[in-house]
Amino acid sequence: xxxxxxxxxxxxxxxxxxxxxxxxxxxxxxxxxxxxxxxxxxxxxxxxxxxxxxxxxxxxxxxxxxxxxxxxxxxxxxxxxxxxxxxxxxxxxxxxxxxxxxxxxxxxxxxxxxxxxxxxxxxxxxxxxxxxxxxxxxxxxxxxxxxxxxxxxxxxxxxxxxxxxxxxxxxxxxxxxxxxxxxxxxxxxxxxxxxxxxxxxxxxxxxxxxxxxxxxxxxxxxxxxxxxxxxxxxxxxxxxxxxxxxxxxxxxxxxxxxxxxxxxxxxxxxxxxxxxxxxxxxxx
Amino acid sequence: xxxxxxxxxxxxxxxxxxxxxxxxxxxxxxxxxxxxxxxxxxxxxxxxxxxxxxxxxxxxxxxxxxxxxxxxxxxxxxxxxxxxxxxxxxxxxxxxxxxxxxxxxxxxxxxxxxxxxxxxxxxxxxxxxxxxxxxxxxxxxxxxxxxxxxxxxxxxxxxxxxxxxxxxxxxxxxxxxxxxxxxxxxxxxxxxxxxxxxxxxxxxxxxxxxxxxxxxxxxxxxxxxxxxxxxxxxxxxxxxxxxxxxxxxxxxxxxxxxxxxxxxxxxxxxxxxxxxx
Numbered sequence: 001x002x003x004x005x006x007x008x009x010x011x012x013x014x015x016x017x018x019x020x021x022x023x024x025x026x027x028x029x030x031x032x033x034x035x036x037x038x039x040x041x042x043x044x045x046x047x048x049x050x051x052x053x054x055x056x057x058x059x060x061x062x063x064x065x066x067x068x069x070x071x072x073x074x075x076x077x078x079x080x081x082x083x084x085x086x087x088x089x090x091x092x093x094x095x096x097x098x099x100x101x102x103x104x105x106x107x108x109x110x111x112x113x114x115x116x117x118x119x120x121x122x123x124x125x126x127x128x129x130x131x132x133x134x135x136x137x138x139x140x141x142x143x144x145x146x147x148x149x150x151x152x153x154x155x156x157x158x159x160x161x162x163x164x165x166x167x168x169x170x171x172x173x174x175x176x177x178x179x180x181x182x183x184x185x186x187x188x189x190x191x192x193x194x195x196x197x198x199x200x201x202x203x204x205x206x207x208x209x210x211x212x213x214x215x216x217x218x219x220x221x222x223x224x225x226x227x228x229x230x231x232x233x234x235x236x237x238x239x240x241x242x243x244x245x246x247x248x249x250x251x252x253x254x255x256x257x258x259x260x261x262x263x264x265x266x267x268x269x270x271x272x273x274x275x276x277x278x279x280x281x282x283x284x
Numbered sequence: 285x286x287x288x289x290x291x292x293x294x295x296x297x298x299x300x301x302x303x304x305x306x307x308x309x310x311x312x313x314x315x316x317x318x319x320x321x322x323x324x325x326x327x328x329x330x331x332x333x334x335x336x337x338x339x340x341x342x343x344x345x346x347x348x349x350x351x352x353x354x355x356x357x358x359x360x361x362x363x364x365x366x367x368x369x370x371x372x373x374x375x376x377x378x379x380x381x382x383x384x385x386x387x388x389x390x391x392x393x394x395x396x397x398x399x400x401x402x403x404x405x406x407x408x409x410x411x412x413x414x415x416x417x418x419x420x421x422x423x424x425x426x427x428x429x430x431x432x433x434x435x436x437x438x439x440x441x442x443x444x445x446x447x448x449x450x451x452x453x454x455x456x457x458x459x460x461x462x463x464x465x466x467x468x469x470x471x472x473x474x475x476x477x478x479x480x481x482x483x484x485x486x487x488x489x490x491x492x493x494x495x496x497x498x499x500x501x502x503x504x505x506x507x508x509x510x511x512x513x514x515x516x517x518x519x520x521x522x523x524x525x526x527x528x529x530x531x532x533x534x535x536x537x538x539x540x541x542x543x544x545x546x547x548x549x550x551x552x553x554x555x556x557x558x559x560x561x
Contacts, residue, residue, distance in 0.1 A: 014558050052556055177298060178291075179293050179294070212310060215306060238302070
């Protein structure tokens with residue numbers, strides 16, 4: 001089965017929901033017209049990233065009618081958008097809202113908050129407590145948000161849960177722009193994602209934003225990496241763009257026949273050893 | 285002997301590209317289409333003027349040369365040279381009258397007080413231009429200056445945006461060359477020109493190349509002092525710079541507000557600058 005994915009490398013306006021919802025409507029219409037099966041926006045695409053005390057002002061319930069309207073605009077296409085979710089207990093989370101056929105199918109709350117360097121997420125939002133793969137129209141799907149992806153344990157859980165395709169939403173700013181012209185962290189992202197894709201035979205759909213906020217410059221370069229580590233499509237550095245790439249589940253099968261890492265994973269063994277480490281027991 | 289030359293090399297084209305993009309965005313976001321800056325005739329302001337010209341077109345950059353009667357005449361000549369080479373019309377605002385008028389009542393003021401007063405006078409001229417012309421004030425401080433506090437607080441440190449504030453002085457030199465700035469500007473001895481014969485490196489007591497190498501290790505790489513001694517930095521120099529980093533912190537912060545209420549500006553009333561944009 002081949003699916004067409006739209007990567008929306010956009011520049012949300014910080015704290016301006018009205019403007020950003022309109023931007024989403026336009027981009028969704030464009031991607032639908034191009035025949036996309038899945039449309040992916042970056043992290044916090046509806047709100048902008050550097051929210052600080054704006055968080056409660058831009059938060060929304062997962063069943064917010066404005067979100068539902070976006071999902072309906074996507075028609076038959078699946079849709080991943082980023083925003084601040086407010087729970088029934090009035091806690092806020094960085095969330096990826098996943099819709100299919102106009103209906104909310106899944107909400108992933110960012111599990112690993114970035115609170116170092118220029119990031120201070122844990123001050124403003126709560127951390128998610130679940131990560132799971134879901135069946136979708138484009139295959140079995142895992143969702144991660146930015147920092148989640150830097151924890152191989154989170155990726156490992158999604159893969160053991162059957163993910164064939166992992167969507168990564170990010171808002172990654174330039175850090176250490178050095179020789180070679182590519183920010184050091186962009187290079188690290190690229191290397192890490194390629195390793196995941198190749199090692200596990202999985203598609204990675206990475207969507208990063210562009211634009212600036214308070215001197216942070218988001219670098220974009222959204223990409224789809226195939227299950228052999230190949231680059232299916234890549235958006236430019238720094239500029240807004242909508243790019244499309246195809247994912248073919250048959251290629252996942254081929255990659256896993258060649259390199260059956262996931263088949264040979266030992267969940268019992270992993271859990272037992274993690275439990276031992278958790279309990280502080282000595283090595284034999 | 286100070287170790288040099290590791291990790292300070294930048295990709296000038298990529299650096300200029302990122303700064304120009306960010307400049308456009310940050311200026312447009314707050315509703316401005318023009319910028320202004322003080323053109324001292326030195327390297328930093330020349331680099332900022334050049335980047336601003338790329339971002340907005342020279343016609344939207346208002347460079348102001350602000351000489352004092354005792355300034356080195358070369359400063360004005362070089363300021364004008366930079367402006368003209370970038371296709372800009374330099375404005376000249378001589379600050380001698382207002383400075384001399386003030387110090388008539390304070391004849392004992394030393395050269396540091398006089399220099400600070402001049403820096404703050406120049407700041408008020410730039411902010412007046414900002415209001416008159418709808419032009420955002422660009423600062424010309426570099427990372428070395430910001431870290432060492434080598435500036436006049438609310439003088440040359442006052443600006444809306446600091447395009448080269450994350451580049452060490454030695455990196456600004458490299459950028460200046462790649463931007464094709466005139467040789468006279470690139471090869472002159474760095475000076476704030478607040479008094480006759482002033483030189484940055486003589487006043488600071490060390491060379492930019494040395495202090496940049498040390499700051500890179502201390503600030504960016506978070507090296508411990510002992511590790512710096514081990515790789516060849518002189519312990520006295522390391523301690524001098526560490527002390528200076530601490531002593532000058534106040535110049536990098538907004539004024540302290542005494543907390544009384546439930547939400548206090550800059551403490552737990554936290555919004556990005558771009559909230560307004």
